Amino acid sequence: MTAQQPGSVRMFDGLPSELGDTLARLAAVGARISRRIARGGLEEHLAGAVGTNAGGDGQKALDLIADEAFHAALEGSAVRWVASEEREEASPINPAGSLALAIDPLDGSSNIETNVSIGTIFGIYPAEATAEASFLRPGHELIAAGYIIYGPQCAMIIATPGGVRCAILDPDSGGFAPAPLLRDIPEGSCEYAINASNYRHWPAPIRAYVDDMVAGSDGPRGRNFNMRWIASLVAELHRILIRGGVFLYPGDDRPSYAQGRLRMVYEAAPVAFLVEAAGGAATDGCERILDQVPGSLHARTPLVFGARDKVARVATYHDLDDTETSALFTRRGLFRS
Numbered sequence: 260m261t262a263q264q265p266g267s268v269r270m271f272d273g274l275p276s277e278l279g280d281t282l283a284r285l286a287a288v289g290a291r292i293s294r295r296i297a298r299g300g301l302e303e304h305l306a307g308a309v310g311t312n313a314g315g316d317g318q319k320a321l322d323l324i325a326d327e328a329f330h331a332a333l334e335g336s337a338v339r340w341v342a343s344e345e346r347e348e349a350s351p352i353n354p355a356g357s358l359a360l361a362i363d364p365l366d367g368s369s370n371i372e373t374n375v376s377i378g379t380i381f382g383i384y385p386a387e388a389t390a391e392a393s394f395l396r397p398g399h400e401l402i403a404a405g406y407i408i409y410g411p412q413c414a415m416i417i418a419t420p421g422g423v424r425c426a427i428l429d430p431d432s433g434g435f436a437p438a439p440l441l442r443d444i445p446e447g448s449c450e451y452a453i454n455a456s457n458y459r460h461w462p463a464p465i466r467a468y469v470d471d472m473v474a475g476s477d478g479p480r481g482r483n484f485n486m487r488w489i490a491s492l493v494a495e496l497h498r499i500l501i502r503g504g505v506f507l508y509p510g511d512d513r514p515s516y517a518q519g520r521l522r523m524v525y526e527a528a529p530v531a532f533l534v535e536a537a538g539g540a541a542t543d544g545c546e547r548i549l550d551q552v553p554g555s556l557h558a559r560t561p562l563v564f565g566a567r568d569k570v571a572r573v574a575t576y577h578d579l580d581d582t583e584t585s586a587l588f589t590r591r592g593l594f595r596s
């Protein structure tokens with residue numbers, strides 16, 4: 260692999276130049292954030308609390324550092340609008356720009372001080388005359404989506420209608436190097452990811468689905484499963500792209516969690532676009548994420564994504580009637596795999 264300088268457009272060969280340039284700018288910022296994370300705790304405390312964002316989440320220092328760095332890097336670019344998790348309203352950048360960028364500048368903020376993988380998630384639409392028209396639209400209108408993962412290895416994964424690209428940051432040169440293309444999401448994994456501490460708050464179909472996996476070889480699925488929960492969406496996504504499995508963040512009955520925790524515009528839609536490009540599926544439990552239109556910039560949605568067969572199975576639990584979802588798993592023989 261040949262290392263390239265951050266921001267080099269070679270990584271984005273074959274893409275329209277304005278899109279390639281925008282992605283190169285995101286890559287350059289990602290490389291700088293990765294270095295800053297690696298030095299976290301030496302000169303600065305990146306996990307220090309600094310405020311609250313429009314979604315009501317506490318903001319950490321790195322949330323704002325990343326948000327400001329991405330906005331600054333887009334000055335003079337083809338980006339007309341930026342919608343960020345950290346800003347209540349979308350920001351106008353270049354009135355003549357043709358692109359609209361939705362971004363979660365720093366995903367997995369609760370993990371900053373724990374030295375666990377965190378990331379940046381983004382989706383790019385053709386820009387419209389207003390921010391609302393640019394972002395409040397179905398995700399299938401995205402022209403690119405991707406993420407940068409800041410982990411033991413920093414990698415950037417991008418999906419366009421032409422396929423999925425992967426590049427890895429060479430820490431010696433400071434440049435991204437193209438890496439072999441990922442395969443489609445593997446089927447047959449026994450791993451699922453969900454924050455099980457919310458079990459008592461979940462709707463009955465999600466409880467039934469998880470009950471049947473927890474029952475393992477003694478239950479209707481007749482096999483054992485393994486659970487993972489990193490609490491960094493990018494890290495769960497990266498694992499699922501590499502190894503398969505399924506991720507669930509359902510709506511639940513906690514105050515303000517009726518639509519789950521994850522936001523449609525800059526988390527769920529870009530993730531869904533990428534997962535579908537990698538041969539997987541993404542739904543809100545039943546319906547395809549990419550067909551849904553968010554009602555506002557920070558609207559939440561339940562999110563289920565991963566291997567197609569697993570995501571489809573979650574939907575089948577929503578077709579069961581109440582007596583079946585509330586029954587003990589031994590009564591759901593229907594789902595024996």
Ligand SMILES: O=P(O)(O)OC[C@H]1O[C@](O)(COP(=O)(O)O)[C@@H](O)[C@@H]1O
Nearest residue numbers: 363365366367368369454490491492
């Ligand atoms: O703490 P919980 O409820 O398990 O939620 C974890 C989820 O929240 C997130 O951290 C939300 O993203 P932000 O860190 O960008 O707010 C996801 O990365 C993760 O999947």
Ligand SMILES: [Mg+2]
Nearest residue numbers: 363366367526
């Ligand atoms: Mg996030």
Ligand SMILES: [Mg+2]
Nearest residue numbers: 344363365366
């Ligand atoms: Mg975030």
